[in-house]
Amino acid sequence: xxxxxxxxxxxxxxxxxxxxxxxxxxxxxxxxxxxxxxxxxxxxxxxxxxxxxxxxxxxxxxxxxxxxxxxxxxxxxxxxxxxxxxxxxxxxxxxxxxxxxxxxxxxxxxxxxxxxxxxxxxxxxxxxxxxxxxxxxxxxxxxxxxxxxxxxxxxxxxxxxxxxxxxxxxxxxxxxxxxxxxxxxxxxxxxxxxxxxxxxxxxxxxxxxxxxxxxxxxxxxxxxxxxxxxxxxxxxxx
Amino acid sequence: xxxxxxxxxxxxxxxxxxxxxxxxxxxxxxxxxxxxxxxxxxxxxxxxxxxxxxxxxxxxxxxxxxxxxxxxxxxxxxxxxxxxxxxxxxxxxxxxxxxxxxxxxxxxxxxxxxxxxxxxxxxxxxxxxxxxxxxxxxxxxxxxxxxxxxxxxxxxxxxxxxxxxxxxxxxxxxxxxxxxxxxxxxxxxxxxxxxxxxxxxxxxxxxxxxxxxxxxxxxxxxxxxxxxxxxxxxxxxxxxxxxxxxxxxxxxxxxxxxxxxxxxxxxxxxxxxxxxxxxxxxxxxxxxxxxxxxxxxxxxxxxxxxxxxxxxxxxxxxxxxx
Numbered sequence: 001x002x003x004x005x006x007x008x009x010x011x012x013x014x015x016x017x018x019x020x021x022x023x024x025x026x027x028x029x030x031x032x033x034x035x036x037x038x039x040x041x042x043x044x045x046x047x048x049x050x051x052x053x054x055x056x057x058x059x060x061x062x063x064x065x066x067x068x069x070x071x072x073x074x075x076x077x078x079x080x081x082x083x084x085x086x087x088x089x090x091x092x093x094x095x096x097x098x099x100x101x102x103x104x105x106x107x108x109x110x111x112x113x114x115x116x117x118x119x120x121x122x123x124x125x126x127x128x129x130x131x132x133x134x135x136x137x138x139x140x141x142x143x144x145x146x147x148x149x150x151x152x153x154x155x156x157x158x159x160x161x162x163x164x165x166x167x168x169x170x171x172x173x174x175x176x177x178x179x180x181x182x183x184x185x186x187x188x189x190x191x192x193x194x195x196x197x198x199x200x201x202x203x204x205x206x207x208x209x210x211x212x213x214x215x216x217x218x219x220x221x222x223x224x225x226x227x228x229x230x231x232x233x234x235x236x237x238x
Numbered sequence: 239x240x241x242x243x244x245x246x247x248x249x250x251x252x253x254x255x256x257x258x259x260x261x262x263x264x265x266x267x268x269x270x271x272x273x274x275x276x277x278x279x280x281x282x283x284x285x286x287x288x289x290x291x292x293x294x295x296x297x298x299x300x301x302x303x304x305x306x307x308x309x310x311x312x313x314x315x316x317x318x319x320x321x322x323x324x325x326x327x328x329x330x331x332x333x334x335x336x337x338x339x340x341x342x343x344x345x346x347x348x349x350x351x352x353x354x355x356x357x358x359x360x361x362x363x364x365x366x367x368x369x370x371x372x373x374x375x376x377x378x379x380x381x382x383x384x385x386x387x388x389x390x391x392x393x394x395x396x397x398x399x400x401x402x403x404x405x406x407x408x409x410x411x412x413x414x415x416x417x418x419x420x421x422x423x424x425x426x427x428x429x430x431x432x433x434x435x436x437x438x439x440x441x442x443x444x445x446x447x448x449x450x451x452x453x454x455x456x457x458x459x460x461x462x463x464x465x466x467x468x469x470x471x472x473x474x475x476x477x478x479x480x481x482x483x484x485x486x487x488x489x490x491x492x493x494x495x496x497x498x499x500x501x502x503x504x505x506x507x508x509x510x511x512x513x514x515x516x517x518x519x520x521x522x523x524x525x526x527x528x529x530x531x532x533x534x535x536x537x538x539x540x541x542x543x544x545x546x547x548x549x550x551x552x553x554x555x556x557x558x559x560x
Binding site: 002003006007010014017018079080081082083084085086087088089090091236237 | 293296297298299300318321322324326328330331332333334335336345346348349350351393
């Protein structure tokens with residue numbers, strides 16, 4: 001556990017010393033802020049809810065999470081420090097989990113600043129607490145899943161751009177896969193619907209906690225972290 | 239410390255290591271041992287399989303067949319125990335460029351499970367040992383290659399490992415720093431067991447207690463450096479610059495017993511002669527006499543060291559009994 005945190009702490013420090021993380025955080029906050037305000041001012045019956053930024057946040061994360069995660073393992077391969085990590089007295093999974101925790105912590109830190117919108121709607125309106133809580137729960141789960149995918153992509157190549165593009169590709173595919181349900185139909189449609197990251201997210205933004213959706217995001221995160229660990233191990237066989 | 243180590247004093251025992259990359263064998267049936275307190279060198283040209291051996295001993299990659307133990311622990315089955323006992327400097331020095339030397343060492347220390355107090359006492363020690371005092375708080379990306387190499391060394395010895403594994407520790411740094419680095423490794427060899435690889439013969443003879451020569455993935459010779467140097471005198475080349483009539487000079491040189499071949503380049507009266515000399519003889523004084531005795535001017539005389547490829551060729555020939 002301690003070693004995992006040593007790695008996580010090192011990555012968190014790196015986030016704060018490189019411009020990329022700040023840029024991602026700022027763009028995320030600017031876009032969610034825009035959606036939040038546009039939703040409230042733009043609709044005829046402006047409701048006091050955070051749906052306005054929660055729903056588009058998922059799409060923003062599809063782009064942002066791979067960028068937050070792209071450096072984590074790619075850079076170690078490029079600098080040759082991966083060889084050092086893999087010959088240090090630590091398990092491969094500790095490297096992966098440590099790095100995942102760092103990116104997840106940075107994401108939670110960014111999300112913290114969106115609480116400002118929540119304060120605003122509670123100040124000026126009388127919103128339902130339920131959808132606010134489930135919205136955040138959904139975003140946190142969605143963030144964990146997308147960052148795990150990004151981390152896996154980062155394990156594949158020493159090139160950060162390649163890692164970001166691959167991560168983005170996987171996430172976009174997982175997001176739009178339910179579109180095929182229109183023409184496949186039957187059991188296949190149900191399965192594809194269940195695989196889609198988008199389908200599961202809708203519930204949360206409406207204030208519903210569907211246990212299967214919670215399990216889904218955790219599963220996506222676990223599967224891709226597992227793949228990242230295996231991918232790291234495969235460096236020993238190359 | 240395991241019972242194995244105290245019994246026979248071997249820190250590393252490698253048996254029948256073979257590693258295939260696809261169908262290409264990088265090393266074949268490599269066996270060797272490293273005794274406690276010894277500096278053992280792998281000498282071989284590029285692509286001989288040195289890095290592969292180092293990586294197998296560190297547990298970075300598994301061998302296709304064969305076994306290695308470090309202090310009695312099997313590298314495959316007890317990988318973490320092995321990794322706890324080694325300090326490793328890979329060929330491309332693994333550094334986080336945006337950290338300072340001190341931050342980097344602190345990170346590496348905590349990665350190896352050292353506690354805060356121990357890290358705090360060891361960092362100044364290794365910084366002094368590797369003479370990094372002036373750069374301790376500089377960012378690594380600002381350091382020259384030589385200082386980066388020393389930072390890499392500092393990282394490898396930080397946790398006082400039982401075994402230090404250095405892959406080509408002097409590659410790519412300038413000549414003055416090379417001398418420093420060799421002295422540093424030599425001094426580390428007093429308290430550590432060291433396994434290193436190099437493609438430079440003089441380096442092996444300066445730094446190592448024992449040298450294994452590896453060529454095309456196989457060990458072709460094993461000896462103490464001074465014996466090795468003698469065996470390698472086998473084929474020797476002397477270069478001479480002589481003022482005198484080229485034809486006559488060359489005939490005079492050829493008549494010295496032990497000379498195999500003389501070639502020359504230059505003008506009629508001032509030539510550079512390359513003299514190939516038979517195995518194991520130092521003919522320099524006789525060659526000099528042959529020239530000076532005729533009243534010609536001897537402007538230069540020196541031994542040309544053979545390229546490593548030539549040495550390996552001669553060694554492989556020697557081993558096959560030709």
